[in-house]
């Protein structure tokens with residue numbers, strides 16, 4: 001596990017998380033715990049594959065061949081018991097670009113698209129940027145955990161004649177890994193009203209013990225045809241800068257439309273090194289991933305326990321997946337601007353503003369635990385010390 005304890009400086013590597021932090025927070029001392037990437041090195045099998053490819057020295061036009069598709073299909077079957085036809089795969093530089101393409105291909109200007117809020121901020125912009133309307137089905141925070149309001153989900157779909165649903169599973173930022181019954185209920189409603197399901201499953205491999213990720217498309221034959229799944233090895237193996245992802249589209253007509261759209265935007269191939277990394281990660285990354293999950297689980301429990309034991313003003317909602325913890329800071333009794341200021345200026349930690357995920361995120365902040373334990377300890381101590389100082 002030592003590889004996950006090594007503190008590797010990312011400053012000066014054009015890292016959004018570390019190099020942008022200074023500009024953003026205007027303070028060198030703020031510890032960045034925001035952007036969803038990890039402060040861990042990718043598996044050495046991936047680095048070696050990239051080195052070997054780099055040594056070749058020629059980086060001309062590259063085709064994503066059947067070998068990469070085989071790595072993907074094998075990974076999905078092995079990790080998620082989801083058997084797919086390699087022909088269903090379309091490559092994409094990222095899940096966000098995919099969402100833009102899918103919305104433009106399968107909906108019309110003026111259409112309504114439903115999302116479950118609070119949610120990853122680009123879910124709003126990928127809809128609005130193309131003249132479509134956002135319909136919100138707010139998640140309900142019950143005691144300990146977020147749940148889906150199915151009645152509201154169906155009502156909004158009917159009332160707004162919704163044509164598409166963008167599902168986030170596992171859910172960023174609330175950390176839910178949707179259960180089979182929950183997915184089935186949502187799927188039944190979508191099938192009943194002919195709503196296309198776009199399932200963003202970028203966090204699918206980051207699942208804690210006691211939870212199982214179920215690809216929405218794997219629920220049934222009908223679900224498979226109704227669903228377009230966005231996936232990527234970039235969160236799992238810390239490869240976001242290499243921009244390699246893919247979309248699984250079992251419905252032939254939808255695939256044709258989406259592929260045409262990718263082609264019309266000139267997006268015909270992937271980055272050479274991104275492809276190499278994706279293949280190596282899926283072929284050789286399983287053992288590394290199981291070690292990573294052990295480390296993340298230790299971090300999740302550590303952070304939860306420390307807040308639980310040392311302050312009643314912040315509680316950590318139980319994460320079933322992802323390395324992003326959703327902190328309920330409402331007991332601090334600050335408005336959002338004050339909460340943000342407090343975290344930056346008093347605690348000196350760079351967290352994601354809960355309100356950026358939607359109005360339901362007010363009073364919350366998001367903390368990234370994918371960093372060596374020493375960084376996590378430092379960050380949590382900073383927050384708890386600042387809270388105690390306030391409460392004196």
Ligand SMILES: Cc1ncc(COP(=O)(O)O)c(C=O)c1O
Nearest residue numbers: 036094095096097120172200202
């Ligand atoms: C739910 C979700 N979707 C998509 C992305 C970004 O995907 P990409 O970097 O492939 O565009 C993120 C990154 O945090 C995410 O959390």
